[in-house]
Amino acid sequence: MSHIAFIGIGSNLGDAPGHCREAIARMKAHPHLAIHATSSFYKTQPFGKTDQDWFVNAVVQLETGLGATDLLHVLLNIEQEMGRERREKWGPRKIDLDLLFYDADVIRREQLEVPHPGIAQRRFVLDPMMEIAPDFMHPTLHQTIRVLQSKLKDDFEVTRLPDSV
Structure with a gap:
């Protein structure tokens, strides 16, 4: 059975666009993942902890036969292989x-919460999702990505990077 998943991608260390491209390439190369759509890259101000470099963010839509927990493990393995260090929230x-x-x-579950919490307040997720799945229905809020994005009342800066994918 195949499943559709959306993956948020972000980086703000070193060559952030390059790291995002590498993560996408690693997902494409995985035998159990098929990427159907990739948003542009967006330069976004940091969320939560603001005293750091700005991020590059994107979203991919993929198809997989993996269960959600197994997919999460694949994503965590890609992060680890790429040198992700978890130091602070x-x-x-x-x-x-x-x-x-x-x-x-x-x-x-303890290690997995889907939909990812806080999506409705995160422009750095909603703006890229608008590109690839504006009519996707949030399963608990029962609103489309388009509606959720239109309801954002923030001054959070997100800028689409040209020719980014």
């Missing part, structure tokens, strides 16, 4: 891969 990172959505499933 919302801190600087070479690469960050978040399982945003997995079909329309709602999963609440």
